[in-house]
Amino acid sequence: MINLESQDINNHKIEELEKVEALKNIFPEAFEDGKLNIKKFKNLLFDIKDEKAEHYSFNWNGKQECYKIIKQKSNATLKLDSSHSELDSKSNSNVFIEGDNLEVLKLLQTSYHKKIKMIYIDPPYNKDKDFVYSDTWGDTITNYLIQTDQLREEGYTSTKTSSTGRRHTNWLNMIYPRLWLSRNLLKDDGVIFVSIDDDEVHNLRKVMDEIYGEENFVGQFPRITKKAGKSSNELAVNHDYILAYSKNSEILLNSFEHTDENFKHSDEYENERGLYKLNQTLDYGSIQYSPSLDYEIELENKIFIPGNATKEEMKERQKRNPKSDFCWRWSKELFKFGLENGFIVVKGNRIYTKTYQNATISKGINGYFVDLQPRTKSATTLDLLDNKFSNDNSKKDLSKIFDKTVFDYSKPVDLIKYLVFLGTTENDIILDFFAGSGTTAHAVMAQNLEDGGNRKYILVQLPETTEENSEAYKAGYKKISDITKERIKRVIKKLDYKDGFKSYRLDSSNFQVFKELKKRPNDSFEDIMKMLKMSVFTENILTQGAKYIDIVYEVALKNGFSLSAKSQEIKTPKYSFIRLYEETRVFMFCFDKEIQTDIQEFIPEGAKLICFDKALSDSTKLNLRENLDLETL
Numbered sequence: 016m017i018n019l020e021s022q023d024i025n026n027h028k029i030e031e032l033e034k035v036e037a038l039k040n041i042f043p044e045a046f047e048d049g050k051l052n053i054k055k056f057k058n059l060l061f062d063i064k065d066e067k068a069e070h071y072s073f074n075w076n077g078k079q080e081c082y083k084i085i086k087q088k089s090n091a092t093l094k095l096d097s098s099h100s101e102l103d104s105k106s107n108s109n110v111f112i113e114g115d116n117l118e119v120l121k122l123l124q125t126s127y128h129k130k131i132k133m134i135y136i137d138p139p140y141n142k143d144k145d146f147v148y149s150d151t152w153g154d155t156i157t158n159y160l161i162q163t164d165q166l167r168e169e170g171y172t173s174t175k176t177s178s179t180g181r182r183h184t185n186w187l188n189m190i191y192p193r194l195w196l197s198r199n200l201l202k203d204d205g206v207i208f209v210s211i212d213d214d215e216v217h218n219l220r221k222v223m224d225e226i227y228g229e230e231n232f233v234g235q236f237p238r239i240t241k242k243a244g245k246s247s248n249e250l251a252v253n254h255d256y257i258l259a260y261s262k263n264s265e266i267l268l269n270s271f272e273h274t275d276e277n278f279k280h281s282d283e284y285e286n287e288r289g290l291y292k293l294n295q296t297l298d299y300g301s302i303q304y305s306p307s308l309d310y311e312i313e314l315e316n317k318i319f320i321p322g323n324a325t326k327e328e329m330k331e332r333q334k335r336n337p338k339s340d341f342c343w344r345w346s347k348e349l350f351k352f353g354l355e356n357g358f359i360v361v362k363g364n365r366i367y368t369k370t371y372q373n374a375t376i377s378k379g380i381n382g383y384f385v386d387l388q389p390r391t392k393s394a395t396t397l398d399l400l401d402n403k404f405s406n407d408n409s410k411k412d413l414s415k416i417f418d419k420t421v422f423d424y425s426k427p428v429d430l431i432k433y434l435v436f437l438g439t440t441e442n443d444i445i446l447d448f449f450a451g452s453g454t455t456a457h458a459v460m461a462q463n464l465e466d467g468g469n470r471k472y473i474l475v476q477l478p479e480t481t482e483e484n485s486e487a488y489k490a491g492y493k494k495i496s497d498i499t500k501e502r503i504k505r506v507i508k509k510l511d512y513k514d515g516f517k518s519y520r521l522d523s524s525n526f527q528v529f530k531e532l533k534k535r536p537n538d539s540f541e542d543i544m545k546m547l548k549m550s551v552f553t554e555n556i557l558t559q560g561a562k563y564i565d566i567v568y569e570v571a572l573k574n575g576f577s578l579s580a581k582s583q584e585i586k587t588p589k590y591s592f593i594r595l596y597e598e599t600r601v602f603m604f605c606f607d608k609e610i611q612t613d614i615q616e617f618i619p620e621g622a623k624l625i626c627f628d629k630a631l632s633d634s635t636k637l638n639l640r641e642n643l644d645l646e647t648l
């Protein structure tokens with residue numbers, strides 16, 4: 016049977032995780048790098064005297080429920096929204112998804128397992144005004160439709176009021192399962208950046224330590240939010256943070272090109288070594304002294320001695336062998352190499368060494384050589400204090416795209432561009448599942464244009480309704496997701512960007528089995544499926560009004576195709592197909608009511624045929640199974 020269940024996390028894995036989690040709570044000392052050390056554990060067991068011994072753990076009301084939420088399979092699907100996709104461009108590997116990110120993350124578990132290089136999220140900071148999505152157990156899709164006001168006509172209303180007593184708890188219950196699920200999507204060398212401020216930074220650190228492991232903490236960047244100005248509080252808080260964690264500690268962040276206006280001199284080596292600066296003398300007064308670095312140099316008919324000492328002073332110094340004093344920075348051997356290779360300059364009575372932009376002297380097994388590599392500088396946690404990363408700039412960025420203030424909480428393009436540069440290279444995929452106005456898509460496009468990269472983005476945004484008196488609502492954007500899509504479209508046009516994007520929307524499954532499961536929660540998925548297939552009507556397997564193209568994408572996603580997989584309609588005199596393909600993988604869907612063995616002529620080698628069970632007689636089914644890969648609905 017073709018797989019129709021979301022492959023999120025298998026039960027076995029979750030149960031194991033819950034047990035390990037329980038053990039970790041009781042014996043945190045027995046865990047090293049998140050793994051149980053059996054030996055330590057045994058020792059601890061035999062040494063236990065006080066059973067109520069204090070232990071370090073992070074708990075809140077609802078944490079166990081979070082595991083249930085993680086474990087619950089999604090009964091939803093993603094439907095292609097062609098009217099909002101920008102499909103005319105050459106490539107459409109970029110993706111926008113309208114929906115609750117928890118369900119979406121579950122649906123991405125199979126197709127994007129270890130495919131994402133960088134995640135950036137900017138979740139609600141948990142201010143009073145923030146809408147914090149509330150997950151439920153059971154009928155998650157109805158809960159989604161209610162919370163996003165999509166079931167308003169049926170008498171439901173969304174509850175946006177925050178229950179203040181459980182503020183941190185609600186926020187933790189929202190963020191924990193999402194972070195947990197998103198980690199599965201990261202590549203082994205992937206990195207996640209999360210924006211947050213003082214309200215939840217301490218909780219987020221703890222959650223991230225738990226999910227990602229303390230050893231994978233990369234850093235906590237303070238970011239300037241605004242320049243110091245008037246404040247009604249005693250203390251103006253003008254920064255928030257970006258927390259960075261890696262999937263495992265071997266991650267490498269990219270370094271920046273070293274730009275320094277002091278690189279201004281040129282010589283005959285400029286083409287390969289770049290410009291050079293001359294700010295280092297060969298001798299130095301307060302370095303660790305060594306008599307072997309205290310020697311005479313004869314150059315341009317002059318004798319040079321470190322610190323311009325006399326010969327006698329040098330001899331006396333060598334005998335004294337002080338801890339620190341004037342000596343050369345380079346050994347005799349290195350000096351000889353530097354001199355022969357143009358690294359030495361004499362100015363007055365001092366010797367200087369050249370520092371080139373793209374060259375250093377390195378030592379290999381065959382001695383010294385000129386190492387030609389651009390000089391780079393690593394990121395520092397203070398980088399984001401530059402005003403270009405402040406919210407003043409995010410407002411300016413948005414005003415260049417929309418003439419009204421349609422979104423108040425966007426981040427500056429430069430900020431996310433900086434993170435994209437740091438965490439990704441050419442063909443990586445970047446995921447943002449709290450997309451807001453879509454700054455991440457903007458930043459990925461801008462970074463690609465700057466360095467010729469081909470990075471892709473996946474953005475997820477809830478169709479959160481805009482306030483009726485807001486500029487956004489008045490400008491026709493009834494949902495935040497409308498703003499996101501419109502911004503991406505406008506940026507593509509403005510930057511004349513090479514790629515478009517596919518737009519999807521979270522919706523209930525096209526398969527009746529999930530509706531039946533809601534009515535009969537004690538029956539298994541397989542039993543209900545069998546019962547549906549027994550019906551005399553072929554289409555009973557589907558929900559009313561299900562479109563074939565939506566079924567194709569639902570099956571695709573649950574069977575590991577990515578959201579950029581392509582589809583094509585094929586009509587032959589006898590059969591109609593939808594061909595779904597990605598790289599070398601091909602699924603041929605045929606929704607015809609009657610199928611004979613001659614269908615095999617149209618199925619390319621290695622492709623899978625998917626059709627209704629009812630469309631095949633028993634003998635046809637047997638025959639086809641012998642000759643090709645067949646799955647029935």
Ligand SMILES: C[S@@+](CC[C@H](N)C(=O)[O-])C[C@H]1O[C@@H](n2cnc3c(N)ncnc32)[C@H](O)[C@@H]1O
Nearest residue numbers: 115116137148425426449450451452454477479
């Ligand atoms: C602070 S904003 C992100 C702003 C974004 N970084 C930008 O530059 O525009 C957080 C966004 O997350 C969205 N959001 C909240 N809960 C969500 C959920 N469960 N699923 C998807 N999006 C959600 C909110 O609607 C809001 O637009």
